[in-house]
Amino acid sequence: MRAPFGKTFPIMMKLVKTLLVILAAAAVIGFFYFLTLMSPGKSVKAPSEYIDPSVESSQLLKESEELEAEFEKSASVGIVSAAEVDKLRKAIRLQEIYIEKARATSSDRAPMNRLTRLRARLHNVEAEPLSRLVADFEKNARTAEESGDSDAADRFYRQAYDIQDKINRNYWLSDFKSVTKVVEIDKAIKNLQxxxxxxxxxxxxxxxxxxxxxxxxxxxxxxxxxxxxxxxxxxxxxxxxxxxxxxxxxxxxxxxxxxxSSDLKVEIEKLLGEAGELQKKGEFAAASDKYAMAAVRQKDINELFPRSIHASEEKLSEYSNLSTEAKSRIYAAEISALDKEFTEAVRASDISKASDLSANLVARVEQFRKDFPRNSDITSEDLIRVRYLNFTIRHIAEIQKLVKSDLLAVGSGGKKMLKTEVTQKLYSLVMQENPSRNQSSEDNPVESATYQEAMTFCQRLGWILGMRVSLPAESEFVEAVGNLRYADIDAISWNASNSGGSIHPVAAKKANDKGFFDLLGNVGEFVLGEEEGGATVLGGSSQTSADAISSLPRAKADANQRNRMTGFRITVSE
The missing domain is CATH 1.20.58.80 (Phosphotransferase system, lactose/cellobiose-type IIA subunit)
Incomplete structure (x- = not known):
């Protein structure tokens, strides 16, 4: 709905008055601007005819100084007329003649410094009104800009630019010279455009x-x-x-x-989803192809749309790795099937079949680890295992016979424990070394092995048997020892009273009532578990007294220490 004329009339009058003020100011400033542009480009020197060349230099200097003083006196009370400015010009001319006369006899820089100061003073006097014009034009330009009159603002800025440029060129000694001001005005003009x-x-x-x-x-x-x-x-x-x-x-x-790139990103997400579903179904070849296509699409994004939020070299690497990993699952499944067949042959003591499979299995696992180092289906431990079994293949049957014939049930759950301590013969066959100090008989218990070496022995023997092998738990060891209240300690153990301070071949003494040999004496035995870096040793040794042995000695030993009176036995479970 339109406002009544009575209400809009005052507003219109106010706008008209504002425009008239701007136009009037522009007219006045424009007039001075015209005069400025028409003014001479350089400061006017006073004619030299009125200066008597025969006057002494000292008189010239004195007259110049007097003219300067008269000018400054008038300027101090705000009188800077054309006549006063002419005095300053004449003072400059007199100083110039004075310098020309004195140049041949003096090298003093003071006269030249005074001349420079006088010229700078003249430049300031002549440039000051021009500088005020620049400020007025800038003010009018900003006012026009705020009112939305871009054409008028542009015109005022250009006038300010012309005058400031003239100041910079013609009055270079003045305080009003400003290259920065020219740049600022030029920037304002460009901003308008x-x-x-x-x-x-x-x-x-x-x-x-x-x-x-x-x-x-x-x-x-x-x-x-x-x-x-x-x-x-x-x-x-x-x-x-x-x-x-x-x-x-x-x-x-x-x-x-x-x-x-959003369409490509949607396609990538679809491909990833399809690949995941294919993997769940075991279709690894098809899944690998889907991941590879996702990698291609990601590469397209990276190359064609590098600034996209979807561009990512990390994603490209991730999809490529997923494709490789999916492909590796095909080979991993084949290797796992071959490994299972090999393990079953080893466990069944079918050494002929195991030998036929062994070399091929090792070669394939080695190649797999080389081609697919990121895949965790076939690990570096798997490679160590198959290499070890391939190397030990000719001794597997002998090792299995030594162990399986000497196992007795212990505890519940079908676990069995070796009747004797691990002999040096068995240890050497499994570990390909013998750390024992007393090697007088291969049937002596192995000793001087560290706790970790005993654990490694268990791991390797487990590979050979195709079963879980471990040190006995302390509770299992205690159960195998049984009740010692009525036991004949000397009959079932090598101790300090009957051993001569040395170890003896295993099973040389009588078995206890549960069929186990040397649980007491001969060598102390590691049991499973470490506490603060220490291992537990049970049963005492050939240097332990019979009285102490009858109480089932328990000691702590450094897990990394080798002791010629410490050995171990093993337990086996499915």
Whole structure:
């Protein structure tokens, strides 16, 4: 609904008055601007005819100083008329003649310094009103700019630029010379020219965001491209303007690349989902192909749309690795099947079949670990195991016979324990070394092995038997010892009273009532578990007294220490 004329009339009158004031000011300033541009380009020197060349130098200097003093006196009370300025010009001319006369007889710099100071004073006097004009034009330009009159603002800024440029060229000694001011005004002019372009770029970006919110990707791409192109034009044509925003251009390019690559990203997500489902079904070859296609699409994004939020070298590497891993699962499954067949042959003591499979299995595991180091289906421990079994293949049957014939049940759950301590013969066959100090008989218990070496022995023997092998738990050892109340300690153990202080072959003494040999005496035995770096040793040794042995000695030993009175035995379970 239109406002009544009575209400709008005062507003219109106010606007008219404002425009009249601006026009009047512009007319006055324009007049001075015209005079300024028409004024001489250089300061006018006083004619030399009125200076008597025969006057002595001292008189010239004195007269110059008097003229300067008269000028400064008038200037101090605000009188700077043309006549007063002529006095300053004459003072300068007298100083110049004085210097020319004195140059041949003196090298004093003081006269020249005074001349420079006088010239600077003249430049300041002549440039000051021009500087005020510059300030007025700038003020009018800003007023016109605020009122939306870009043409008037441009005109005022250009007038200010011309005058300031004249000051810089003609009054270079004045305090009003300012290269910075010229640059600032030039920037303001360029900002006026570029502002409509910048505003159109902002509007295009806004429309692009609105299109994104509506999922109108085609429109969003078109508007972002328009916004980017306008911003690039600003950057190329007006590099010094305040609207040259490099970071904004890069951000919009990123948004644009992200939009353009969104279809590829959707395709990648679909491929990844399909690959995952195929893997669940065990279709690793097809899954590998899907991951490979996802890697190709990711590479397309990285190369075609490098600023996209979807661009990622890490993702490309990830999808490539997933493809390789899926492919490796095919070979891993084949190797696992071969390994299972080999393990069953070893466990069944079918050494002929195990030998036939062994070399092929080792070669395939080695190649797999080389080709697929990131795959965890076939580990480095698997490689160590098959290499070890391949190396030990000729002794497997002998080792199995030594162990299986000497196992007795202990505890519940089907676990069995070796009737004797591990002999040096068995240890040497499994470990290919013998750490024992007393090697007088291969049937002596192995001694001087560390706790960790005993654990390694258990691991390797487990590979050979195809079963779980471990040191006995303390409770299992105690159960195997049984009740010692009525036991004949000397009959079932080598101790300090009957051993001569040395170890003896295993099973040389009588078995206890449960069929186990040397649980007491001969060598102390490691049991399972470490506490604060120490291992537990049970049963005493050939150097332990019979009385102490009858109480089932328990001691702590350094897990890394070798002791010629410490050995071990093993337990076996499925």
């Amino acid at each position: 570029v502002r409509p372009m910048y505003e159109e770029s902002l509007a295009a970006e806004k429309r692009a965001k609105e299109a994104v919110s509506k999922s109108d990707w085609k429109a969003a791409v078109a508007e972002y491209e328009k916004a980017v192109q306008i911003s690039r034009d600003i950057s190329l044509k007006f590099p010094t303007s305040g609207y040259n925003d490099y970071m904004r251009i890069q951000r919009m390019r990123g948004e644009l690349d992200s939009l353009k």
